[in-house]
Amino acid sequence: MTAIDGQPPPGAREITTGQANRVWHTGGPAPYILKHYTDPGRAANEAAALTLLAHHQAPAPRLLAADPTTTPAWTAQQAIQAEPVPASELPRLLARPLAAIHRIPGPHAGRLAGARHHPTWPAYLHDRLGAYTAAAPRLAQAAARLHQAVDTALLETVEPRLLHHDLQPGHLIQQPDGTHLLLDWELAAYGDPLSDLARLAVRLHLPDPLLALAHQPSSPHTERRIKLYWHIHRLADTAYSTGPRQHA
Template identity: 60%
Template sequence: MDGIDGRVPPSAPEITTGQANRVWSVEGPTPYILKHYGDPSRAANEAAALRLLARHRAPAPQLLAASSDSSTLPWTAQAALHAKPVPIDRFLADLAEPLASIHRIPGTHFGRLAGAQKHRSWTGYLHDRLRTYAVAAPALRAVARRLHQEVEASIDAIQPALLHHDLQPGHLLREPAGSQMLIDWELATFGDHRSDLARLAVRLDLDDPTQMLALVSRPDAAAEDRLHLYWRIHLLADAALSTDRAVRERAVGRLLASSVT
């Protein structure tokens, strides 16, 4: 869009809430949210996800512009929303419908939409992630090895669907008209929709991830086992990669407890 170049206007207030990116609210004829990324691949992935979501008229922010020059700081500009986070006591109930609409969007491969390796199979994607976690956390290589074995034994033909892959309170907004919208798509992935539910169970710090099956209209016979497997993979991701020590320690504790049971 004309006039949006990724630079922060002097009068724009910063509204950053996370650790990986910086975010500003920019006023003007077309108000927008300007997001600067620490990781170029995340910027490319969010831009690709928002373009895909727009084609499917899915509940997500409109992408106004994005960086195209690799020599500059990666950024996106997204339409400002007149919406507020859904209260925590309404989060799961309000999430079900928009999440179902997202999971109906088919993928062309497995893995991130852009800025990362694309995989021909869901199994290949999971093995790749597990190798990354094992390198980052050598003390957990035995856990990663067991998960590799479970992935190989339990995954069959999965059709890729769009996943948000960072579901948590604060990422679901409600507009004044009452409709819900999901934000923060930089980790969007094509894969098994149950992986979204497992990651959400980790973010909600649940002891039992199968509670998330309430968000699925017709869970199949393998859903519970797969959900437990993906839950442990996401726990391993937190244990290996989180920058928050408390998150790492909590994930390790849950991993060890789950291996005992």
């Protein structure tokens, strides 16, 4: 196999789907996915996430090579032959892979690499709310209410766990043997696993975030938290109206 250098080799087929990144499928006896990033921080974060996931034998593609320091930053990942899971099946079929991912502890809150680390989960949420307000000052009043909600939600004891943090249709695939893998880890972060489910509820346009808890343990405290995160994710999408992937 020719060494991977971050450049699309002859015959590579571009499969970019309209996001800011460019993606190619490289064929041959050892096919792989080459991804170029406009934000090198996201390249560093995805490489760190895939390395961690491989260490824990979690359901994700293997990282073959990466260089977040070049222009453009890039990763090369295992090419997977599989089919996306229908959106209607996502909440049910995500339960097992998420359980494996959410068992992985983190040393801080926030992204794994390429961005500021936070000592606690509430500190990360306050930072994100501040970023959304800076991007859309008209949302300052709504953000202030969420700042207050974060302070009263008893989140100080949340132990950060690995989050995919971009759950949406197309990111869970089923392999021929029936097992499932999660793709696209550039927004991975450490935090409260309920934030993953809240973001899924937003991506699926669920009218109530509690619907995302149908296949998860629930309690009044978890229900309050997922509702809070649901409001935060919706505020983020409003602040960054150019698309849902801009804010994590």
